[in-house]
Amino acid sequence: MKIVTARLVLREFVAEDWTAVFAYQSKPLYLRYYPWVERTAVDVQNFVQMFLAQQQAQPRLKFQLAVTLKATGQLIGNCGIRLPEHGALNADIGYELDPAHWGHGYATEAAKAIIDFGFTGLHVHRIWASTLAVNDGSVRVLSKLGMQQEGHLRENEFFKGQYWDTLLFGILAAEWPASE
Ligand SMILES: CC(C)(COP(=O)(O)OP(=O)(O)OC[C@H]1O[C@@H](n2cnc3c(N)ncnc32)[C@H](O)[C@@H]1OP(=O)(O)O)[C@@H](O)C(=O)NCCC(=O)NCCS
Numbered sequence: 001m002k003i004v005t006a007r008l009v010l011r012e013f014v015a016e017d018w019t020a021v022f023a024y025q026s027k028p029l030y031l032r033y034y035p036w037v038e039r040t041a042v043d044v045q046n047f048v049q050m051f052l053a054q055q056q057a058q059p060r061l062k063f064q065l066a067v068t069l070k071a072t073g074q075l076i077g078n079c080g081i082r083l084p085e086h087g088a089l090n091a092d093i094g095y096e097l098d099p100a101h102w103g104h105g106y107a108t109e110a111a112k113a114i115i116d117f118g119f120t121g122l123h124v125h126r127i128w129a130s131t132l133a134v135n136d137g138s139v140r141v142l143s144k145l146g147m148q149q150e151g152h153l154r155e156n157e158f159f160k161g162q163y164w165d166t167l168l169f170g171i172l173a174a175e176w177p178a179s180e
Contacts, residue, residue: 020075024098035159079110133165146178
């Protein structure tokens with residue numbers, strides 16, 4: 001599977017991608033809002049292997065694609081949509097990018113394409129996402145996508161020695177495509 005947008009190509013992961021993922025997942029800025037304090041080569045190899053296994057599932061439920069720059073082919077992150085079961089009404093999306101490429105609208109561009117695939121390719125009725133409330137960049141991405149905040153879960157996560165609030169966002173098929 002491959003999705004081409006104005007500046008990006010979202011493509012299937014291959015095993016060799018782990019080195020590019022390792023390079024950005026080791027950055028402190030990337031790790032800030034994750035439970036992980038570090039990533040080892042084996043962690044990241046397993047992470048990419050998980051995406052390869054998803055490609056083989058029958059029926060396929062998870063579509064976690066490598067986000068690459070159209071101009072150079074460089075892998076700068078990933079973006080995906082996940083069904084809990086075949087024929088599900090709801091799916092959730094996620095995304096992450098190399099900090100070196102934040103602030104250029106790439107996460108929004110990739111997530112737009114993946115939501116579009118969810119509604120037109122997977123025919124789901126609702127797409128949702130959750131983010132830590134302090135993750136201002138992610139909250140902004142979800143808002144720019146036209147997703148509505150549906151919930152605020154107080155202190156429902158605990159890692160790195162503190163509790164974290166989580167925000168739940170959702171969008172319905174009838175609300176798509178949304179304007180910025
Ligand atoms: C969240 C993330 C994907 C955003 O990627 P991105 O490519 O920079 O996103 P975009 O450029 O499409 O949009 C980011 C928006 O948030 C804004 N933003 C970014 N950091 C911000 C901050 N600290 N405070 C306020 N706004 C912020 C940007 O200005 C931009 O809004 P604008 O277009 O109105 O100017 C990226 O920061 C990331 O990968 N973080 C680590 C992994 C992660 O948190 N993933 C999401 C888990 S829910």
